[in-house]
Amino acid sequence: MKMPYLSIVIPTLNEEKNIRALINGIKPIISGYPHEIIIIDGHSKDRTAQIARSMGAKVIYDSVGKGSALINGFKAAKGDIIISMDADLSHRPNEMKILIAGIEAGYDICVGSRFLTGGGSDDMPAFRRFGNKVFVSLVNLIYGSKYTDMCYGYRSFAKGVANRLGLKEMGFGIETEINIQAQKNRMKVLEVPSYEKLRAAGQGKLRSFKDGAIILKTIMHNMHG
Ligand SMILES: Nc1nc2c(ncn2[C@@H]2O[C@H](COP(=O)(O)OP(=O)(O)O)[C@@H](O)[C@H]2O)c(=O)[nH]1
Ligand SMILES: [Mg+2]
Numbered sequence: 377m378k379m380p381y382l383s384i385v386i387p388t389l390n391e392e393k394n395i396r397a398l399i400n401g402i403k404p405i406i407s408g409y410p411h412e413i414i415i416i417d418g419h420s421k422d423r424t425a426q427i428a429r430s431m432g433a434k435v436i437y438d439s440v441g442k443g444s445a446l447i448n449g450f451k452a453a454k455g456d457i458i459i460s461m462d463a464d465l466s467h468r469p470n471e472m473k474i475l476i477a478g479i480e481a482g483y484d485i486c487v488g489s490r491f492l493t494g495g496g497s498d499d500m501p502a503f504r505r506f507g508n509k510v511f512v513s514l515v516n517l518i519y520g521s522k523y524t525d526m527c528y529g530y531r532s533f534a535k536g537v538a539n540r541l542g543l544k545e546m547g548f549g550i551e552t553e554i555n556i557q558a559q560k561n562r563m564k565v566l567e568v569p570s571y572e573k574l575r576a577a578g579q580g581k582l583r584s585f586k587d588g589a590i591i592l593k594t595i596m597h598n599m600h601g
Contacts, residue, residue, distance in 0.1 A: 380480070382411040383455030387438075387445035391463040392422035393577035399431045401469040402461075414452055415463075416445035424463075442529075442581070443543070443550030450538035458533040465576035466499055467530045474568045475532035484563040486532045487555070488570025489525035495569035499580075507588050511552065514595055521559040523567065527551045527591060530570055537563060548587040549594035556598045 384402060388395060399413060406413075413433040417425045418441070425435045436452055438445040446460060457479045461467045471488065478486030490497045491512075500508070511526045529551055541557040543550065558565050 379409045380456035380476070381454065382406050382409045382476070383453035383458045384411065384413045385416070385446065385449035385453055385458055385460045386413065386433075386463050387416050387418070387442050387449065387460075388420060388424050388428070388463045389418040389442075389581055390420045390422050390424060390578060392420070392424045392427060394463055394465050395424050395427050396431065397576070398463055398465055399428065399433060401465070402472065405469050405472045412453070412455065414449050416449040416452075418442075418445060441547035443545040443547050443553070446529075446550050447543050450533075450543075453538075456535045458535075458538055460529055460531050460533075462529050464578065464580070466572045466574070468571060468573065471530065471568075471570055472532075475530070478566045478568060479532050479534050481566075482564065483566040484534050484537045485554075485558050486566045486568060487525075488528055488530040489523075489567040490528060490570060490572050491524040492567060492569040495525075495571055497572040498574045499572050504584055507584065511591055511595065515552065515556060515559075518595065518599065519556055519559045521555070523555055525567070526555060528570065528572070545590075545594055547590055548582050549590045552591050552594045553598060556595070560598070 415428040415433045415435045416438050419439055429435050438448050459475055475486045489495050508526055512523055545553040
């Protein structure tokens with residue numbers, strides 16, 4: 377069987393303490409496949425981009441937010457399977473095997489869920505857990521989906537799928553927009569359990585209330601778009 381070409385798409389902002397361990401962590405998983413690692417860097421003030429480049433990753437820049445970084449990364453990716461993940465070492469490289477298998481089994485999108493048996497999170501305070509539940513329920517109610525998680529960035533896409541979703545969210549609304557547009561476009565979506573570890577080093581960039589409001593807007597806007 378021909379090995380699929382993998383594109384690993386990683387948005388980064390000031391992740392110099394994590395990026396080396398991240399790339400070292402995923403290399404053993406992807407080394408048996410033809411692959412590319414694409415870092416979309418938000419003009420980090422530290423050495424994130426230099427380190428990534430020195431380890432063989434392609435670096436592109438984006439000055440807007442996590443959403444626009446992902447959208448640009450998806451456009452640049454040439455793989456048969458595109459995998460998005462965060463750079464803060466929250467996502468376990470081994471789970472990539474499940475994300476690859478989901479696409480090989482015929483799904484369009486395979487997305488990690490912290491709320492399926494086997495999943496979980498060490499990086500989700502109670503109020504975020506509550507907010508996430510509200511967003512999941514709202515999306516399922518409005519769009520008729522059956523998601524168990526919403527704002528999670530560890531995913532895989534079959535070739536061409538990510539670019540067909542018409543994504544517009546520039547910031548942290550992107551994960552929600554992907555789930556909604558996947559449902560609206562009748563993509564075959566598989567949720568798989570995923571365990572989110574604590575961010576390793578540095579600061580989380582998501583601001584619960586500001587970004588919560590953006591996610592809520594995303595849920596409403598997509599009713600028309
Ligand atoms: N390019 C880019 N990446 C970002 C931006 N904000 C966050 N990221 C990256 O997106 C990923 C998730 O961000 P993080 O702060 O861990 O979010 P949280 O886990 O939801 O608190 C990390 O790899 C960040 O470096 C941004 O404005 N631009
Ligand atoms: Mg994080």
